[in-house]
Amino acid sequence: MNSHPVDPVLVDVARAARRVVVFSGAGMSAESGVPTFRDAQTGLWAQFDPTELATPEAWDRDSGLVWAWYQWRTGLVRRVQPHAGHRAVADWASRTQLSVVTQNVDDLHERAGSDVVAHLHGSLFSPRCSRCGAAHPTDGGVDTEPTGPLAPPSCESCGGAVRPGVVWFGEALPEDAWTRAVAAVETCDLMVVVGTSAVVHPAAELPILAARTGATVVEINPEATDLSRHISHTWRTTAATGLPALVDAIGGDR
Structure with a gap:
């Protein structure tokens, strides 16, 4: 059991969610040593x-x-290896409808057991x-x-x-990945934005899209970002700490 305290409001929101998107960025991978x-x-x-x-x-x-x-x-x-946050996302996905959309080009989500809906910036492992x-x-x-x-x-x-199977500066995002990401975001009722400063466009537009379509948007990041003022909840912690605590907190009553 994870002892890190979680805001009860956030627990209630996550527990009620039926379609979740986890949107991850470089900060999440950095905790694994990438x-x-x-x-x-x-x-x-x-x-x-x-x-x-x-x-x-x-x-x-x-x-x-x-x-x-x-x-x-x-x-x-x-x-390097997936950390507790990656594993928590996979665990959460076994209990509810959850889509992973990532800006990361590594395979840590997959190695933790998640199916990734969209690698927005490509993958090192897809030359x-x-x-x-x-x-x-x-x-x-x-x-x-x-x-x-x-x-x-x-x-x-x-x-x-x-x-390399990655998106370089000056290149467009893969159209199929972007389409899948937008579809997941437009139909979710909870979006968890974790480990990203949300400044790289067009990926940074996805949390705003989620908010506009009525979803609750939660940011898990140790520092404030440009996104922080636009969303419902912010939690100043890291992916490896916050995600396991959240999944533990909602797990018992699902």
Whole structure:
């Protein structure tokens, strides 16, 4: 039993909810030890601005360098584990209709047992051909930090270079993922926004959409964000602490 106190009002709201969306961001993954976008800049990568490695232009300029950086990031993710917050979401989903929408490109929700409705910014574990878009099997990244470029694999369908399966700066979100996310948000009665500053658009528009369509929106974040003033409830705690406490609190009477 989790002893972290939960606002009784929040418990009542969560207990009554029949369609829940959990919307997660980088703060949730960071608690598992996943380096944030900029924190993954060590060794060779310290000389690069990450925004210069995560663009179509960077890929066109030096695909081997970009592939090496993402292989390093993929390996970092593979070596960490889901935390109690990830597991609590999966537990909650076993009791009620719950959809996970995430801005994170890792697979921690899935490894904790959740089905993810939408990876809005793609996934490190879904590489695809840069030419024809065909999916390519992931090899799980590399264990040691590359000291230079790594040649991307070739597409099994057309021979094109395989690229990371993430959304780069300047690219649109995957249309199918965005459609699934909007559908889940428009029909939910509770949205829990956890570990995100909600400043990256268009993903940041989803909590506002939920509020406009009548859902209760709860923010779990240790710090105030731009979203805080627009929503129903804010809880200044972290994902790994708050989510297990909330799920424990609502669990007995469902």
